[in-house]
Each structure stands twice: as structure tokens, then as C-alpha cells.
Amino acid sequence: MIRSLDSSTVRRISSGQVITKVEDVVKELIENSIDAESTIIEVKLVGDGLTSITVKDNGMGILECDRPAMAMRNHTSKLYNFEDLSKVKTYGFRGEALNSICAVTESTQIITKTENDPVAILYTLDRSGRISHGKSSGSSPGTTVTAVKLFSNVPVRRQVAQNHSSTGKNVQNLLITYALAHPHIRFSLKQTYENNSKLKFKEGDWIQPAMKNTMDAIIKIFGNELANEVQFGVNTQQCVITLEAVLPKPDAAPGVIFKNGKTFIYVNNRPVITTRGEIKNLVSMIKSVYNEIARQNGWKGSPKTPFMWMNIKLPTWAYDINVEPSKNVALFHDGERLIETISNLLEMLYDLNNQQENTSIAMEVDQPVELVIDDNNINR
Missing domain, CATH: 3.30.230.10 (Ribosomal Protein S5; domain 2)
Incomplete structure (x- = not known):
């Protein structure tokens, strides 16, 4: 269950996490997907991630009771006090990542469904991480997070990101890093760009199938x-x-x-x-x-x-x-x-x-x- 950390724990573990590039968003979202026991993780970048970043998984989904706090700062289900830090086995534990992403996007959308939910719900979050709107959305179990117009309110960071031509390759290398640690997960990356209001696919979309072990993953990648x-x-x-x-x-x-x-x-x-x-x-x-x-x-x-x-x-x-x-x-x-x-x-x-x-x-x-x-x- 997602809970608010007490002030003492926040002071001791809070990092003031800041999102500075597209890769930061992808990293935090795929780690959430791995923590959710996903076996398929799909990443899609539109406009090198500045138009939108989408990470879709087939994991456990977010419980309905946890959704109001799912992107609130210092809210987490991974630990309840500082002493729990020595027991944490998940990637995330501070309750900062989603909130930090919301803070630097025009909007953040989350579609989630557990295996017990009759239907998926699409939530739109504001920059504080609060739910501003929710509606039914047909979807299979799992969670899809879309960060829309990254750095729209931080023009310097957006300008720096626009000048980076290697974003797609950096994201692919990031996925390779996690694929070698989790060979049983299927990772994919799809990149598109906007041209005259039409979406066209970039060349070089990448897929790493689920493999039996790390050596098989190395063979496939290298x-x-x-x-x-x-x-x-x-x-x-x-x-x-x-x-x-x-x-x-x-x-x-x-x-x-x-x-x-x-x-x-x-x-x-x-x-x-x-x-x-x-x-x-x-x-x-x-x-x-x-x-x-x-x-x-x-x-x-x-x-x-x-x-x-x-x-x-x-x-x-x-x-x-x-x-x-x-x-x-x-x-x-x-x-x-x-x-x-x-x-x-x-x-x-x-x-x-x-x-x-x-x-x-x-x-x-x-x-x-x-x-x-x-x-x-x-x-x-």
C-alpha cells in the first residue's frame, strides 16, 4: 500500500531528484516496470522524447486504493521508515520519480489495470502529481505511463535536449543495460518523429526478445x-x-x-x-x-x-x-x-x-x- 513517509524519514532519504534529460524519464519508468514484475516493457519516443515518452508494461498494475497517491512526492509502498532502507530490494523506494516527471511535463498520463480490475482507467496528472481527470480505457493488465511535452516549463533544459542528436541511441543503450540484468524481460524501443503533423516511423526500431540467460542475451545483442x-x-x-x-x-x-x-x-x-x-x-x-x-x-x-x-x-x-x-x-x-x-x-x-x-x-x-x-x- 502506498503511504506518505514521515518527516524524519523524508529528511534522511530525500534526494531532491531532478529530471534533466529524456533518459532520466525512461530509466525511472522502466525501473517501475521491473519492480511491477513485468515481462514485457515497451518504450516509445516521439520527437526524440520531447513530444512524448511512453513506457508500457504488462506488470501487476496499480491498485485502485493506491492511485490517488501514486505520483505524490514522498509517497511509496516500498518502505515506511528509514530503518526499512536496509531491507529494500526494489529499484524505487523514495517516492520521488513519478512526481519529478510530472513537475517537468505539460501533463502525465497513466493507464493502469490489475488482473482483478474489470477495465483499465486512464488518469491525467497535473504537475504536482495529483489526478486531474480519470476515465475508462480499454487495456490489458499492466501500466502505461506517457510523459507529454517534457521540459515544456523548463525552456533551458528543453533547448539542451533538442540539441542532443544521440537521445535515441542513449535510450537504446540504457535498455541494453537493463536487458543484460533481466534477460527474461522483452524490451523494445520505437522512435517516431513529427513531420507536417503526421507521425512517421524512424529507422532502427529495436527489440530485445526475452532470453533464457545473460549469455544468450549477449549473443543476441553483441x-x-x-x-x-x-x-x-x-x-x-x-x-x-x-x-x-x-x-x-x-x-x-x-x-x-x-x-x-x-x-x-x-x-x-x-x-x-x-x-x-x-x-x-x-x-x-x-x-x-x-x-x-x-x-x-x-x-x-x-x-x-x-x-x-x-x-x-x-x-x-x-x-x-x-x-x-x-x-x-x-x-x-x-x-x-x-x-x-x-x-x-x-x-x-x-x-x-x-x-x-x-x-x-x-x-x-x-x-x-x-x-x-x-x-x-x-x-x-
Whole structure:
């Protein structure tokens, strides 16, 4: 049930979230869709998102009792007090995203239907997040959110957004990031533009079908050339930290690995930035190790970032995600243990200690491997 957070909790978790670009809107809405257990998420941009942004899902829908507060600031169903923050497993929890979107659009429309509702209802929200109008609308279960005329009341931001020609590509890259964390979800992006009052489709509409696992998603997105050069590995420390990783094989072709030198790092499936704290050190460690291996394999170019995908799984009490408004920076209670875990994984995958018995580990991309480290001194 959506409730208003008490003033003490608001002071401690409120971020003053601000929407500054089209990608911010898409990110917040697809995270809502994932939290709603959707298996299909469709994004549509009209006029590079400045005319409208629509995100449609087939998730649980919004309960009727929650709808009056669904876009009110500091209203959320994810937690009720600050102490609940250490238990939150969802992407959203502050009750700020929808309200922030409403504040910078001409209007926001939400169509929602649960499996028990006889009919969907279309709600129009004002800039404060309050419902100004509602009417019946034929729709399947799920939720569709449309942000109309983004930044219509913030002309500087709108002008900056109009000057960006890469919005569509940035949104596609954003969807790829989430598709690799949630391969079971079908993602799609459709772009249209307005020309003489007629809508025409842009070229390059993108679909990522639901896949069985991350490796299948990598094959679909990046192709077999890259997939044939990477391996899947897992390292677990006493069930507290588990690292799932897709990294280059020891004998991979460096040219292929560096050509696709994208970095995807997640904490419990949440994408995080790689320029701060232990995550930065983690990425640097992988880069250093693989560049040395590439040099041994004949690479003569300058050091580069290899392709890497990693999901850090750990209890919610073991890290803090309430650091930045975007919720993409993680602070870890035991950063040294995280670095130790990645170090052990690299030793396992690349035989850094010349342990011959490890040379065949994780060479089958569809078969994850596990190294359990016995450590009885885990600090909770």
C-alpha cells in the first residue's frame, strides 16, 4: 500500500531528484516496470522524447486504493521508515520519480489495470502529481505511463535536449543495460518523429526478445563473435557475496574483446557507475589483469578496457544505495571483502597462481562455476 513517509524519514532519504534529460524519464519508468514484475516493457519516443515518452508494461498494475497517491512526492509502498532502507530490494523506494516527471511535463498520463480490475482507467496528472481527470480505457493488465511535452516549463533544459542528436541511441543503450540484468524481460524501443503533423516511423526500431540467460542475451545483442571469446564464472564467499561475471577467456582474441569494450556492473541487478569507490577499483583490477594477458597473447596496442559484465549479489544490509539521487552509486560495508572476492575470481578464471587444475574452469559459457571460500570471520 502506498503511504506518505514521515518527516524524519523524508529528511534522511530525500534526494531532491531532478529530471534533466529524456533518459532520466525512461530509466525511472522502466525501473517501475521491473519492480511491477513485468515481462514485457515497451518504450516509445516521439520527437526524440520531447513530444512524448511512453513506457508500457504488462506488470501487476496499480491498485485502485493506491492511485490517488501514486505520483505524490514522498509517497511509496516500498518502505515506511528509514530503518526499512536496509531491507529494500526494489529499484524505487523514495517516492520521488513519478512526481519529478510530472513537475517537468505539460501533463502525465497513466493507464493502469490489475488482473482483478474489470477495465483499465486512464488518469491525467497535473504537475504536482495529483489526478486531474480519470476515465475508462480499454487495456490489458499492466501500466502505461506517457510523459507529454517534457521540459515544456523548463525552456533551458528543453533547448539542451533538442540539441542532443544521440537521445535515441542513449535510450537504446540504457535498455541494453537493463536487458543484460533481466534477460527474461522483452524490451523494445520505437522512435517516431513529427513531420507536417503526421507521425512517421524512424529507422532502427529495436527489440530485445526475452532470453533464457545473460549469455544468450549477449549473443543476441553483441553477436557470436564476442560471445565465443568470453566465459561465465561465479565466486561465492560463504553465501554473503556472490559474483557472477562474464569476462574474456584467457585465450580470447584481444581485438574482439577491446572492440566491444563495454562495462556492465550491477549490484543485485541494479546498474551502478564505475567511477567511484570499490567499483572503480574492481574495474581497474579486471582491466589490469586482462591487459597483461592480452599482451602475452600478442597484443601490442595501448591498454584498453575489455568487455566485462558483473553482477554483485549480496544482502541488502551489506551496502547502501541511497547515496545519489539516481541510485546508481553503491557504498559497501565491507569493500575489502568485495575486492578479495573479485581477486579470487580472477585467479580462478585466469590461473594467476599457475594452478593447473583451474585452467579448465568456466570455459563453458552455459555452465557457471563456483568457488566457495571458507571464511568464518564474516562481519555482518
